[in-house]
Amino acid sequence: MRAKFIGSFTENFPKDEKKHVVFIGRSNVGKSSLINMIVGTNIAKVSKEPGRTRSVNFFLLEDYNLYLVDLPGYGFAKVSKAQRERWKKLIEDYIRECWENIKLVFLLMDSLVGPTELDFMAAEWLEAWKIPYLVVFTKSDKASQKDISLSLSKLREKIDSHVILTSSKEGRGKKELLKYVLS
Numbered sequence: 056m057r058a059k060f061i062g063s064f065t066e067n068f069p070k071d072e073k074k075h076v077v078f079i080g081r082s083n084v085g086k087s088s089l090i091n092m093i094v095g096t097n098i099a100k101v102s103k104e105p106g107r108t109r110s111v112n113f114f115l116l117e118d119y120n121l122y123l124v125d126l127p128g129y130g131f132a133k134v135s136k137a138q139r140e141r142w143k144k145l146i147e148d149y150i151r152e153c154w155e156n157i158k159l160v161f162l163l164m165d166s167l168v169g170p171t172e173l174d175f176m177a178a179e180w181l182e183a184w185k186i187p188y189l190v191v192f193t194k195s196d197k198a199s200q201k202d203i204s205l206s207l208s209k210l211r212e213k214i215d216s217h218v219i220l221t222s223s224k225e226g227r228g229k230k231e232l233l234k235y236v237l238s
């Protein structure tokens with residue numbers, strides 16, 4: 056798939072008619088890896104240390120006229136209150152500026168860890184903004200069938216979104232993700 060890194064933004068996000076497919080989730084949950092799996096090349100930086108992404112990364116899918124948008128991850132314990140406030144403002148600025156362009160948000164959760172309080176908050180937020188979203192479980196290669204069932208039942212206490220099971224390590228779920236990205 057032809058894809059191009061457009062840039063990292065903290066303001067003045069690209070303003071055009073293209074639709075956005077957005078990736079959000081805890082820091083280290085596997086957002087960049089999933090984008091790489093979808094695109095088929097290592098276009099997004101995968102980091103060893105959590106909490107690296109501090110800006111909103113835009114990738115253009117040239118043949119489909121849409122952006123994949125990688126939002127900075129939340130829930131990284133070692134950040135200061137000021138950094139958390141900056142994160143919140145950045146996400147709010149992005150949503151305020153680009154709301155009309157957002158086609159779909161993938162809300163990523165670790166298959167093994169399951170949904171966290173912050174994930175539920177993110178979901179509530181998306182619902183309040185009336186932004187369509189789907190839950191994606193990542194790193195399924197690290198979780199047993201039993202772990203996955205447990206994570207699913209935790210999720211079902213509050214959210215009844217369809218869940219896409221993925222592993223960027225094994226290439227699992229690529230076809231289904233693409234179906235939603237391109238539909």
Ligand SMILES: Nc1nc2c(ncn2[C@@H]2O[C@H](COP(=O)(O)OP(=O)(O)O)[C@@H](O)[C@H]2O)c(=O)[nH]1
Binds near residue numbers: 088
């Ligand atoms: N086992 C396994 N590890 C993964 C998978 N996806 C990502 N990782 C690892 O998780 C870490 C964080 O990945 P990254 O994509 O940078 O997460 P991000 O912070 O959400 O963008 C890296 O060490 C990845 O190699 C997966 O599907 N399986």
Ligand SMILES: [Mg+2]
Binds near residue numbers: 087102
């Ligand atoms: Mg990342």
